[in-house]
Amino acid sequence: MMDIRANLRARLDAAVGGEHVLTDPAATASYVSDWRGRFHGQALAVVRPASTDQVAAVVRACAELGVPIVPQGGNTGQCGGATPDERGDAIVLSLARMNRVRAVDPANATLTAEAGVPLATVQTAAADAGLMFPLSLAAEGSCTIGGNLSTNAGGHAVLRFGNTRELVLGIEVVLADGRIWDGLRGLRKDNTGYDLKQLFIGAEGTLGIVTATVLRLFPAPRARATALAALSDVAGAVRLLFDLRQAMGDRITGFELMSAQSMALSRKHQPALPDPCPGSPWYALLQIDDNAVDSPVSAQLERALNVALESGIVQDATIAQSGEQARALWSLRENIAEAQRRDGPNIKHDISVPVSVIARFLDAAGPALASAFPGLRFVVFGHLGDGNLHYNLAAPEGVAPTTFLANTARANRIVYDLVAAHGGSISAEHGIGQQKRDELVRYKSAVEIDLMRAVKTALDPSGIFNPGKIFPPGP
Amino acid sequence: MMDIRANLRARLDAAVGGEHVLTDPAATASYVSDWRGRFHGQALAVVRPASTDQVAAVVRACAELGVPIVPQGGNTGQCGGATPDERGDAIVLSLARMNRVRAVDPANATLTAEAGVPLATVQTAAADAGLMFPLSLAAEGSCTIGGNLSTNAGGHAVLRFGNTRELVLGIEVVLADGRIWDGLRGLRKDNTGYDLKQLFIGAEGTLGIVTATVLRLFPAPRARATALAALSDVAGAVRLLFDLRQAMGDRITGFELMSAQSMALSRKHQPALPDPCPGSPWYALLQIDDNAVDSPVSAQLERALNVALESGIVQDATIAQSGEQARALWSLRENIAEAQRRDGPNIKHDISVPVSVIARFLDAAGPALASAFPGLRFVVFGHLGDGNLHYNLAAPEGVAPTTFLANTARANRIVYDLVAAHGGSISAEHGIGQQKRDELVRYKSAVEIDLMRAVKTALDPSGIFNPGKIFPPGP
Numbered sequence: 032m033m034d035i036r037a038n039l040r041a042r043l044d045a046a047v048g049g050e051h052v053l054t055d056p057a058a059t060a061s062y063v064s065d066w067r068g069r070f071h072g073q074a075l076a077v078v079r080p081a082s083t084d085q086v087a088a089v090v091r092a093c094a095e096l097g098v099p100i101v102p103q104g105g106n107t108g109q110c111g112g113a114t115p116d117e118r119g120d121a122i123v124l125s126l127a128r129m130n131r132v133r134a135v136d137p138a139n140a141t142l143t144a145e146a147g148v149p150l151a152t153v154q155t156a157a158a159d160a161g162l163m164f165p166l167s168l169a170a171e172g173s174c175t176i177g178g179n180l181s182t183n184a185g186g187h188a189v190l191r192f193g194n195t196r197e198l199v200l201g202i203e204v205v206l207a208d209g210r211i212w213d214g215l216r217g218l219r220k221d222n223t224g225y226d227l228k229q230l231f232i233g234a235e236g237t238l239g240i241v242t243a244t245v246l247r248l249f250p251a252p253r254a255r256a257t258a259l260a261a262l263s264d265v266a267g268a269v270r271l272l273f274d275l276r277q278a279m280g281d282r283i284t285g286f287e288l289m290s291a292q293s294m295a296l297s298r299k300h301q302p303a304l305p306d307p308c309p310g311s312p313w314y315a316l317l318q319i320d321d322n323a324v325d326s327p328v329s330a331q332l333e334r335a336l337n338v339a340l341e342s343g344i345v346q347d348a349t350i351a352q353s354g355e356q357a358r359a360l361w362s363l364r365e366n367i368a369e370a371q372r373r374d375g376p377n378i379k380h381d382i383s384v385p386v387s388v389i390a391r392f393l394d395a396a397g398p399a400l401a402s403a404f405p406g407l408r409f410v411v412f413g414h415l416g417d418g419n420l421h422y423n424l425a426a427p428e429g430v431a432p433t434t435f436l437a438n439t440a441r442a443n444r445i446v447y448d449l450v451a452a453h454g455g456s457i458s459a460e461h462g463i464g465q466q467k468r469d470e471l472v473r474y475k476s477a478v479e480i481d482l483m484r485a486v487k488t489a490l491d492p493s494g495i496f497n498p499g500k501i502f503p504p505g506p
Numbered sequence: 507m508m509d510i511r512a513n514l515r516a517r518l519d520a521a522v523g524g525e526h527v528l529t530d531p532a533a534t535a536s537y538v539s540d541w542r543g544r545f546h547g548q549a550l551a552v553v554r555p556a557s558t559d560q561v562a563a564v565v566r567a568c569a570e571l572g573v574p575i576v577p578q579g580g581n582t583g584q585c586g587g588a589t590p591d592e593r594g595d596a597i598v599l600s601l602a603r604m605n606r607v608r609a610v611d612p613a614n615a616t617l618t619a620e621a622g623v624p625l626a627t628v629q630t631a632a633a634d635a636g637l638m639f640p641l642s643l644a645a646e647g648s649c650t651i652g653g654n655l656s657t658n659a660g661g662h663a664v665l666r667f668g669n670t671r672e673l674v675l676g677i678e679v680v681l682a683d684g685r686i687w688d689g690l691r692g693l694r695k696d697n698t699g700y701d702l703k704q705l706f707i708g709a710e711g712t713l714g715i716v717t718a719t720v721l722r723l724f725p726a727p728r729a730r731a732t733a734l735a736a737l738s739d740v741a742g743a744v745r746l747l748f749d750l751r752q753a754m755g756d757r758i759t760g761f762e763l764m765s766a767q768s769m770a771l772s773r774k775h776q777p778a779l780p781d782p783c784p785g786s787p788w789y790a791l792l793q794i795d796d797n798a799v800d801s802p803v804s805a806q807l808e809r810a811l812n813v814a815l816e817s818g819i820v821q822d823a824t825i826a827q828s829g830e831q832a833r834a835l836w837s838l839r840e841n842i843a844e845a846q847r848r849d850g851p852n853i854k855h856d857i858s859v860p861v862s863v864i865a866r867f868l869d870a871a872g873p874a875l876a877s878a879f880p881g882l883r884f885v886v887f888g889h890l891g892d893g894n895l896h897y898n899l900a901a902p903e904g905v906a907p908t909t910f911l912a913n914t915a916r917a918n919r920i921v922y923d924l925v926a927a928h929g930g931s932i933s934a935e936h937g938i939g940q941q942k943r944d945e946l947v948r949y950k951s952a953v954e955i956d957l958m959r960a961v962k963t964a965l966d967p968s969g970i971f972n973p974g975k976i977f978p979p980g981p
Contacts, residue, residue, distance in 0.1 A: 138744050138862035139893070140751075161752070185695050194695060197672060212953045217860045219892040220660050220669060221931040222708055223946055224938060224976050225958050229704030233697055250751045269613050276615075276725045277636070280797035281756050322755035323806065331798065385692045387613035417694040418614070456696035463699060471698055478687045482965070483700050489964035490957070501699050 036075065042092035043078050043122070047085050051128070053077040062103060062123045063115055070111035070465060073119030074101070081128040083203060083211055083242045089124060090240065090495075091209030099498050100124050102236035104147065104178025107170040109381070110464025112182065112235045116499050126177050129242060132156045140248040141200060141217040146177025146241050153246065162248040165192040169368070177241050183233030185460030190416035191284045191320075192249070194460070195232065201245035202228045207491040217245045230486065235462055236497040238490045252284070252320035256328040257357035258336060261311035261347040265390040268315050268415055270344050272386070275317070278335045282328065285318035286416035288389075293367050293412045296425075300370040305359050308347040315415065316364050318357075367412055371423060376432040377410065378442045380422040384455035389418060392453045399445050400424065404438060419459040422446060447474060463501045472503065511550065517567035518553050518597070522560050526603070528552040537578060537598045538590055545586035545940060548594030549576070556603040558678060558686055558717040564599060565715065565970075566684030574973050575599050577711035579622065579653025582645035584856070585939025587657065587710045591974050601652050604717060607631045615723040616675060616692040621652025621716050628721065637723040640667035644843070652716050658708035660935030665891035666759045666795075667724065669935070670707065676720035677703045682713075682966040692720045705961065710937055711972040713965045727759070727795035731803040732832035733811060736786035736822040740865040743790050743890055745819050747861070750792070753810045757803065760793035761891035768842050768887045771900075775845040780834050783822040790890065791839050793832075842887055846898060851907040852885065853917045855897040859930035864893060867928045874920050875899065879913060894934040897921060922949060938976045947978065 043052045053059050054076050062077045064070060075098065080086045093100050099121035103113040115121045129145040132152065136142070137160045144153055150171040157164040166179060168186035178184075180202065184195045192198065201216040214228050231239050262268050265288070272286050291312050298304045308314070319328045332350060339345040351357035371377050384392045393411070400407055406427025413420035424442055426435035447457045451474050463471050472480060487494075487502065498504055518527045528534050529551050537552045539545065550573065555561045568575050574596035578588040590596045604620040607627065611617070612635045619628055625646040632639040641654060643661035653659075655677065659670045667673065676691040689703050706714050737743050740763070747761050766787050773779045783789070794803045807825060814820040826832035846852050859867045868886070875882055881902025888895035899917055901910035922932045926949050938946050947955060962969075962977065973979055 136860065136862050138748055139860040140748075141860070183697050183701070185697075189695060193672070196701065197668070206953070206957070210953050212957060213951065214954070216929065216931070218858050218929075218931050218934075219861075220664060220858045220889075220894045220934040222658050222660075222669075222935055222937045223931055223933050223942075224708075224950065224954075225713075225961055226658070226671065226704060226708055227954065227957050227961075229701060230961075233699075233701055238700075250755045252755070273613055273615075276797075278798050280725045280727070322751075323753050327802075383693050383695045385611065385614040385616070386694075387611050414695075419695045454691065454693075456691070456693050456698055458698050459693075459695040460697055462697045467698075475698065476688065478681070478685050479689065479699075479702065482681070482687060482702050485964040486700055486702075486705075486961070489960040 039075065039092065039096050039098055043076060043089060046088035046092060047078055047080045051079040053079070062106065062125060065108065065111050065114045066106055070114040072115035072117055074115045074121055074123045075119065077123045077125055079125045079128050083205065086124070086205045086240055086242050087209050087211050090205050090207070093122065094207060094209055094493070094495055097493070098122060099495050101497050102126065102181070102240050104175035104181070105149065105170065105173045107174040108178065108182060108464060109461040110466040112462055112464030112500050113178070116504065124240065126175060126242070133243065135160045136217065137162060139217050142246045142248055143215060143243065144176050144246065145243045146175060148176050150174050150176055150179055157248050158251065160248070161251070163251040164246060164248055166195055166198060176244060180232050180241050180244055181234065181236050182462045185417070185419065188284055189414060190286055191281055196229070198247050199228060199232060199244055200247055202231060202241055203243040204231050204239040204241055206239050207493065207495060215243060215245050230490065235464060235500050237487060237501050238496060250322050252322060253324045254321040254326040254328045255357070256319045256332040257351040257360055258317045258332055259307050259349050259360050260315045260317060260336060260339070260345045261308035262313040262315060263311060263346055265313055265393055267344045268313060269386055269389060271315060271339055272416055274339060274344070275335055279319060279331060282319045282321050283317070283416065284320045285316065287316040287364050287412065288415035289314045289316065289364060289412040290409065292408065293410045294363055296370045296374060296410060297363050297366040300373050301362070301366050304363055304366065307349045307360070311346050316360055364412065367410065371410055371425065375426055376436050378424040378436070378439050380446050381459050381461045382422055382446065382450045382455055382457060383417065383419045383459035384450060384453045386415070386418045388453045389415065389420070392449060392455070396422070396446060396449045399449065400442065403441065403445060417459070465499055468501060468503050471501065514550065514567065514571050514573055518551060518564060521563035521567060522553055522555045526554040528554070537581065537600060540583065540586050540589045541581055545589040547590035547592055549590045549596055549598045550594065552598045552600055554600045554603050558680065561599070561680045561715055561717050562684050562686050565680050565682070568597065569682060569684055569968070569970055572968070573597060574970050576972055577601065577656070577715050579650030579656070580624065580645065580648045582649040583653065583657060583939060584936040585941035587937055587939030587975050588653070589940070591979065599715065601650060601717070608718065610635045611692065612637060614692050617721045617723055618690060618718065619651050619721065620718045622650050625649050625651055625654055632723045633726065635723070636726065638726040639721060639723055641670055641673055651719060655707050655716050655719055656709065656711050657937045660892070660894065663759055664889060665761055666756055671704070673722050674703060674707060674719055675722055677706060677716055678718040679706050679714040679716055682968065682970060690718060690720050705965065710939060710975050712962060712976050713971060725797050727797060728799045729796040729801040729803045730832070731794045731807040732826040732835055733792045733807055734782050734824050734835050735790045735792060735811060735814070735820045736783035737788040737790060738786060738821055740788055740868055742819045743788060744861055744864060746790060746814055747891055749814060749819070750810055754794060754806055757794045757796050758792070758891065759795045760791065762791040762839050762887065763890035764789045764791065764839060764887040765884065767883065768885045769838055771845045771849060771885060772838050772841040775848050776837070776841050779838055779841065782824045782835070786821050791835055839887065842885065846885055846900065850901055851911050853899040853911070853914050855921050856934050856936045857895055857897055857921065857925045857930055857932060858893045858934035859925060859928045861890070861893045863928045864890065864895070867924060867930070871897070871921060871924045874924065875917065878916065878920060918945070940975055943976060943978050946976065
């Protein structure tokens with residue numbers, strides 16, 4: 032054992048330089064637990080390569096010595112996908128030093144970035160070229176583009192621009208045998224065999240180490256309208272989405288659903304927030320973006336909302352008259368997660384169902400949970416346009432956190448069984464990691480699990496990449 | 507041999523009914539050659555299942571007896587991907603009888619169709635629901651949606667809506683062991699493990715038989731502006747695309763490049779076509795679509811073109827004043843292929859390069875080819891917004907077809923070497939099939955070929971699906 036470790040240390044030092052092989056517990060602590068402190072592990076070392084060749088050298092060393100590798104970007108994941116397990120026989124491979132924007136090509140509307148570039152840096156580099164990279168999420172200041180690819184991150188603009196998968200034209204990957212696959216193509220059309228990059232996007236580091244990517248850029252929006260619509264039910268929100276899309280098409284960048292309870296919770300912990308259109312059970316936060324500065328987006332949105340008011344789909348609505356008012360409306364939505372954290376423990380579910388069955392799902396799940404857990408408080412909000420709900424459950428008044436959280440498995444079963452019955456997904460945008468790996472086996476068909484295992488075995492036959500993630504750990 | 511055939515015949519008859527197992531040469535002729543008569547093969551039988559279960563039964567029978575399967579949709583492919591080889595030891599599996607639209611879900615903006623549904627039928631079913639399926643290509647009346655998926659078809663609206671891959675939410679596939687994978691999910695967000703559907707899209711039937719799919723629908727455009735812009739060079743066309751995207755974003759549905767020669771050829775064989783903005787070497791055909799009936803797309807396009815005229819990017823421009831004028835402009839573009847066919851033999855290339863290097867590629871390829879083949883005539887047009895050129899070469903005046911076509915391999919080498927040197931693709935939208943399988947090995951890295959083979963072996967270990975397509979045939 033000592034021999035292997037000494038040998039490994041020498042190989043890693045040679046690959047990346049001794050100062051970038053961290054073993055001191057004080058130096059490695061922030062890498063072996065997740066940012067929320069829910070997953071904890073150990074590692075032989077934290078290795079910080081600065082180039083693709085260095086990553087390849089690390090992988091070759093680990094492959095030869097049988098040492099598992101846990102790749103890590105900004106360590107902002109939700110499901111423990113970047114945290115090593117307790118065995119302590121793996122290394123953490125941090126991509127943080129691979130942080131160069133390699134190229135921006137405005138005429139091709141592409142940007143080439145290394146895996147460790149923070150998402151916010153990608154956004155800024157695109158803006159500096161007069162363009163926009165549309166991926167946007169709460170952790171954008173610290174998450175990395177490599178992590179975004181590996182988890183196929185979603186975020187606020189999926190309705191219009193798609194998930195991360197749709198934003199990627201090319202990738203560079205270090206494979207399980209240490210070879211480098213240069214798939215850094217910047218092409219909109221390329222039908223030359225299997226689209227291999229799709230395998231590595233969303234694979235959570237279990238098939239290869241993504242070291243760089245070619246991303247699609249878009250013209251930046253210059254006109255914006257933001258509104259809040261009050262609704263009597265979720266079916267009305269689905270109808271409003273349909274009608275708005277007919278009237279405004281792809282200009283709808285945001286269509287966020289919020290229950291009155293979730294908005295009230297947001298205001299409870301930030302009383303300065305506005306209270307527009309009070310008295311309805313559901314609200315939709317709408318954002319329309321267009322390119323030309325003088326595009327009549329506000330007038331178009333106002334007209335569409337008037338039609339919805341007259342037909343009774345919408346009960347009330349307010350259109351932001353300034354950037355400040357628009358930001359206040361968005362704060363109502365964005366403050367919900369923080370308000371939940373302050374308010375006490377939650378059992379959270381990041382789920383999706385077809386947009387057309389959202390109302391039916393809620394009608395089934397609400398009573399089932401209320402009956403199982405009397406006094407339960409619901410905090411329901413999410414990206415309605417994507418069918419993606421953050422379906423969160425807060426403790427009844429006066430119930431202690433530990434008592435409430437002991438119900439997690441039972442609550443999950445009720446929610447996930449109903450999600451499955453409605454053709455949905457138990458992880459819409461956060462991935463599987465270690466948190467949901469046992470649920471995955473329960474809710475996927477045997478055929479699909481077999482296909483996934485066949486792909487894993489084909490690309491990582493000895494299983495050195497991120498063991499125990501997505502799939503349950505081996506013996 | 508006779509035993510296996512008799513056994514196979516019995517199994518196939520039991521699976522699909524004897525009347526749907528065709529062996530009479532008169533009945534099978536149209537299935538064993540491609541529609542253009544360039545690829546010819548033989549088959550033990552043509553089998554026409556009517557359901558997914560029947561497809562599974564056929565695959566199980568063939569797997570047990572070691573009989574290869576060539577899946578076929580509308581038989582409209584460009585590269586011989588659906589044509590069996592000369593050995594005659596395979597069956598052709600036609601999906602034509604699986605032609606049901608299973609469901610349309612307007613609120614979820616999805617449509618579920620079986621593989622054999624013609625693309626035009628999908629378009630019509632979407633329109634009947636007040637929505638639109640944007641995939642559109644010349645063969646849409648006879649090609650099938652299963653074939654579109656298997657070749658990741660491109661077409662006229664990729665700039666705005668992406669290739670077929672971006673339009674698919676779910677698929678159903680019969681695997682090499684005859685099991686059915688039901689991946690018919692209608693979700694915008696689903697991060698539960700590997701995105702397996704991506705493997706089968708664009709795989710040209712070499713990994714499984716796609717039997718059904720869930721497709722994304724979009725609001726139908728109701729306002730349209732069409733224009734032709736005359737340009738002094740291709741760099742100006744790229745600049746115009748950038749500026750138009752900044753001004754109008756995703757509303758640009760079409761941005762087609764045409765050389766003056768290709769337009770002249772179009773008019774030569776259809777003299778009634780208009781001759782707008784004569785005297786320039788290059789032209790761009792522009793189409794802007796928007797949702798609201800009263801969207802000011804014509805005014806916005808006129809303003810953008812005026813800016814381009816003033817800055818000298820555009821030499822001249824005309825905006826269609828009626829649907830009839832718009833159709834006439836599009837006829838100039840759409841008639842090029844037919845005009846080429848009438849004019850004599852062509853050596854055709856369906857290639858892509860990054861949009862930013864299109865001009866550089868043309869500057870390199872033109873002189874190299876003109877020097878190799880004195881008097882060569884160029885017919886260059888394509889989807890500029892996708893970097894996709896139909897880079898076609900016509901015989902010099904007076905050179906006999908067979909003499910000219912004998913140069914094909916040499917011309918391909920010049921073109922493809924320059925495509926590769928410019929970071930491009932030797933097959934932008936038509937796939938590999940049998941036509942380009944040897945080129946693929948030449949232009950892909952060994953690492954990428956190994957990855958592709960690993961995937962093929964993992965999903966189709968005994969190689970029964972479409973042998974000799976994408977990869978060179980085995981011994």
